[in-house]
Amino acid sequence: MMTHDFDYFVIGAGSGGVRSARIAAAHGARTAIAEEYRVGGTCVIRGCVPKKLLVIGAHFAEDLEDAARYGWTVGDKSFDWNILRDNVLADVDRLNAGYQSTLDTHKVTTFHARATLTGPNQVQVGDQSFTAQHILIATGARPFVPALPGAEHGITSNEIFHLPALPKRAVIAGGGYIANEFAGILHQLGVDVTLVVRSGTLLRGWDEALADRLLTISMQKGIQFRFNYKFQSIDKTADGLTIHFEGGKTIETDLLLWAVGRNPNSADLGLETVGIQTAENGAIPVDADSHTSLPWLHAVGDVTDRVQLTPIAIREGHALADHLFGTRRWQTNYEDIPSAVFSHPPLASVGLTEAQARKTLGTVKVYTSDFRPMKHVLAGRNERCLYKLVVDASTDTVVGAHMIGPDAPEILQALAIAIKAKLTKAQFDDTIALHPTMSEELVLMK
Numbered sequence: 001m002m003t004h005d006f007d008y009f010v011i012g013a014g015s016g017g018v019r020s021a022r023i024a025a026a027h028g029a030r031t032a033i034a035e036e037y038r039v040g041g042t043c044v045i046r047g048c049v050p051k052k053l054l055v056i057g058a059h060f061a062e063d064l065e066d067a068a069r070y071g072w073t074v075g076d077k078s079f080d081w082n083i084l085r086d087n088v089l090a091d092v093d094r095l096n097a098g099y100q101s102t103l104d105t106h107k108v109t110t111f112h113a114r115a116t117l118t119g120p121n122q123v124q125v126g127d128q129s130f131t132a133q134h135i136l137i138a139t140g141a142r143p144f145v146p147a148l149p150g151a152e153h154g155i156t157s158n159e160i161f162h163l164p165a166l167p168k169r170a171v172i173a174g175g176g177y178i179a180n181e182f183a184g185i186l187h188q189l190g191v192d193v194t195l196v197v198r199s200g201t202l203l204r205g206w207d208e209a210l211a212d213r214l215l216t217i218s219m220q221k222g223i224q225f226r227f228n229y230k231f232q233s234i235d236k237t238a239d240g241l242t243i244h245f246e247g248g249k250t251i252e253t254d255l256l257l258w259a260v261g262r263n264p265n266s267a268d269l270g271l272e273t274v275g276i277q278t279a280e281n282g283a284i285p286v287d288a289d290s291h292t293s294l295p296w297l298h299a300v301g302d303v304t305d306r307v308q309l310t311p312i313a314i315r316e317g318h319a320l321a322d323h324l325f326g327t328r329r330w331q332t333n334y335e336d337i338p339s340a341v342f343s344h345p346p347l348a349s350v351g352l353t354e355a356q357a358r359k360t361l362g363t364v365k366v367y368t369s370d371f372r373p374m375k376h377v378l379a380g381r382n383e384r385c386l387y388k389l390v391v392d393a394s395t396d397t398v399v400g401a402h403m404i405g406p407d408a409p410e411i412l413q414a415l416a417i418a419i420k421a422k423l424t425k426a427q428f429d430d431t432i433a434l435h436p437t438m439s440e441e442l443v444l445m446k
């Protein structure tokens with residue numbers, strides 16, 4: 001048998017790559033990983049983690065306001081972006097070091113350089129070349145920026161965490177996760193935010209009633225929306241940017257954030273050299289075990305464009321390493337994946353939306369609770385929660401849960417266990433309420 005330099009060579013030290021490398025090494029595989037930017041990948045360095053810290057930081061704007069109704073005298077409030085940004089970036093450094101130390105502890109050889117495929121079982125890293133029995137591509141996705149005149153004057157989520165100063169005005173392009181999360185963050189921090197959506201729908205694919213509720217609350221807070229606006233070009237001016245839209249409309253702004261999706265990061269990896277053809281958007285085709293059509297080449301995470309979420313990349317990477325180097329063969333289950341939009345307030349969802357259930361099931365029952373949380377009542381904040389349970393009427397199984405309101409993602413993670421376990425509405429009803437909480441609504445819906 002031919003001896004390779006490594007048993008496993010992982011390209012990309014993000015969520016999927018790090019987990020896969022660590023598990024493979026724990027199984028005894030001689031493992032290497034290459035990272036061209038920073039170990040930890042999108043989620044840790046410029047995604048979930050710094051984003052969530054900014055969400056928490058931004059929410060103090062409302063908490064400090066509400067504190068007065070609870071009897072607290074808060075002195076003159078002021079906000080310093082440099083402090084928040086630098087503390088968040090310092091935490092990212094801490095996590096980055098933690099990820100590196102995990103790799104080191106597991107004796108994974110790390111190369112801090114870009115890697116490419118140069119032939120079957122072959123990788124080039126900087127000016128070094130290696131062979132490996134198995135190679136994993138876990139290179140993630142990159143922000144999509146439309147090819148429009150002046151598009152380069154906009155920034156993406158990669159740059160937003162490093163802003164030297166907050167702008168006065170910001171336009172955010174897109175109506176999905178990143179657009180709504182950063183609309184909330186920037187607005188709370190005092191930026192005049194306009195969200196520009198090319199269609200008439202916010203958060204396509206989410207339960208419509210929840211998306212509508214986010215729109216209503218966001219508008220109430222002062223975020224502006226422009227629907228059915230199609231970008232044409234962007235001019236840099238003395239005062240900032242002028243954005244031109246089809247039909248002659250324009251918006252003046254200081255900052256433009258492109259949040260219009262992320263494409264698999266597979267360009268210039270050498271895939272064509274080894275005979276792999278990607279989908280039009282760059283996605284690497286894989287089977288349920290994350291194998292490509294070549295026996296030595298595998299891919300997990302965003303680069304495969306299955307579900308662009310960290311826990312999914314982690315599972316895919318873990319299952320693959322177990323399969324290649326361990327004894328257990330298992331596959332990632334894509335049913336009932338919980339997810340959240342960390343907007344202000346956040347949305348969280350698992351299972352079928354009402355529309356999906358009506359399309360795919362026979363009869364469907366929908367239970368809703370539309371209420372003002374007690375914290376908001378005393379604070380005089382007119383912001384209502386909306387909880388929704390979708391039930392397959394033929395079996396009484398709860399097939400979907402959808403929530404918007406404070407702490408919705410925290411509540412939904414536990415609720416996702418009940419949905420995954422296919423509990424019935426009767427079992428929800430049989431559960432004693434924990435009073436007074438917001439989540440007790442979930443067992444009180446009639």
Ligand SMILES: Cc1cc2nc3c(=O)[nH]c(=O)nc-3n(C[C@H](O)[C@H](O)[C@H](O)COP(=O)(O)OP(=O)(O)OC[C@H]3O[C@@H](n4cnc5c(N)ncnc54)[C@H](O)[C@@H]3O)c2cc1C
Nearest residue numbers: 012014015016036041042047115139140301302308309310
């Ligand atoms: C702003 C933002 C917020 C997000 N928030 C959430 C959230 O709250 N919850 C959630 O679940 N998901 C969130 N996501 C999505 C999540 O970050 C991704 O789904 C996840 O990181 C995908 O993991 P991955 O391993 O596929 O790729 P990544 O984590 O992106 O890792 C890929 C790594 O490969 C490296 N790389 C690329 N090419 C090469 C090469 N040729 N050689 C060497 N290295 C290379 C990259 O530098 C990167 O470090 C967010 C994403 C963004 C952008």
Ligand SMILES: NC(=O)c1ccc[n+]([C@@H]2O[C@H](COP(=O)([O-])OP(=O)(O)OC[C@H]3O[C@@H](n4cnc5c(N)ncnc54)[C@H](O)[C@@H]3O)[C@@H](O)[C@H]2O)c1
Nearest residue numbers: 146174175176177178179198259260261262308340341342
């Ligand atoms: N909280 C989370 O879990 C979280 C947070 C951020 C990102 N993510 C992941 O990262 C992915 C990327 O996030 P995202 O917000 O960029 O994508 P998204 O798919 O959520 O939203 C993209 C938006 O851009 C619009 N769009 C697409 N092309 C456009 C164009 N040419 N012009 C104008 N609008 C256009 C779409 O209609 C949509 O509203 C998400 O799909 C998600 O999987 C997850």
